[in-house]
């Protein structure tokens with residue numbers, strides 16, 4: 234057991250899970266965030282705890298598919314005009330990652346990170362107040378036609394290669410299992426090892442409260458600069474008082490690149506905007522989390538209603554929602570759950586921290602010796618946060634990491 238002090242920047246699900254794992258090892262933990270715990274991207278995700286989202290976005294053929302999506306105003310991909318030039322270098326790297334060998338290697342790495350995701354969540358939450366925010370039902374990946382499934386064939390090949398457990402339902406079996414679904418769905422895969430956060434923001438908050446009950450400190454402040462002396466970060470300069478640092482974890486989600494840049498690590502991190510609408514009076518019961526890969530959305534039953542999440546919108550870091558995106562999501566959910574009432578809803582836009590190869594950075598900083606990075610979790614941050622926390626704790630204590638961390642190294646760019 235250590236009695237050393239550790240500071241974590243970021244009270245999203247990733248930072249809080251790192252803090253909890255470190256506290257378990259006896260570290261005195263301080264988490265610093267400009268916002269309350271779970272208030273940024275971890276607030277609004279689509280609730281899915283998945284072991285199957287292991288295929289990087291950059292796959293062979295994505296370039297033409299992406300261009301087609303960009304030209305379709307009802308598609309799931311957008312670039313806001315003012316950001317079109319700024320995103321070009323990231324898209325260039327993304328395009329260069331889009332080959333079979335890199336996609337397969339990425340899928341293997343993400344598969345390692347995601348394997349046992351639900352069990353890792355339970356390991357952290359069980360016997361704490363956070364456990365009530367976890368649900369164990371499998372998810373359904375739903376398809377309307379053989380052509381839609383065929384379009385996903387590459388993804389399924391990589392899922393099978395990485396041992397994702399699933400079984401198939403035909404149309405009648407699917408309708409019996411999820412009666413609220415539109416009648417024209419043809420087949421579905423049941424993802425047996427999935428689970429969900431009943432409310433991802435509440436899950437993060439409950440973990441943060443547990444951390445505080447165990448003596449952890451949560452400070453609300455914006456970290457503006459990292460003071461370095463003799464190859465170590467020694468103080469955080471914030472918009473409040475400075476904070477002395479012994480060891481530091483940077484888990485600042487989409488905001489992390491500026492902090493890493495101060496330490497000499499240039500990382501091509503972008504915000505990949507995503508939307509959700511939560512229908513607070515849906516008028517129907519949904520039994521599973523659904524993924525519709527044709528529409529590229531996830532739909533989840535939640536404590537406060539039914540949520541649809543999706544879209545990829547490049548606009549830099551931004552929380553402003555555009556009415557046309559919300560209108561699109563309302564139309565999409567009506568096609569999937571025709572009886573849903575969509576009058577009452579809340580809307581939200583968040584910033585997925587995304588690297589061109591879809592893999593996070595989980596590594597020591599390259600030029601100072603008391604900093605570990607844990608950011609860039611893109612579409613899988615909720616799912617992989619507990620294991621990321623465990624890996625960060627292993628890096629800090631010098632234990633052998635539970636999985637091969639080579640693919641997640643900072644120096645790969």
Ligand SMILES: Cc1cc2nc3c(=O)[nH]c(=O)nc-3n(C[C@H](O)[C@H](O)[C@H](O)COP(=O)(O)OP(=O)(O)OC[C@H]3O[C@@H](n4cnc5c(N)ncnc54)[C@H](O)[C@@H]3O)c2cc1C
Pocket residue numbers: 242243244245246247248265266267268271272273274275276277278279280281282283454455456457484485486487488489492506507508509531542543583584585586608609610611612613614615616617
């Ligand atoms: C629409 C949508 C749907 C999604 N669905 C899923 C899903 O179903 N399953 C899944 O696994 N993942 C999903 N994700 C992805 C997931 O939400 C993210 O990967 C995850 O929330 C990232 O967590 P984080 O802790 O890294 O970042 P965040 O939650 O953004 O937390 C980072 C924190 O760092 C703080 N911070 C940064 N810099 C500073 C600074 N200088 N000073 C102080 N504080 C700082 C920020 O204020 C913020 O609170 C989805 C994302 C979106 C947008």
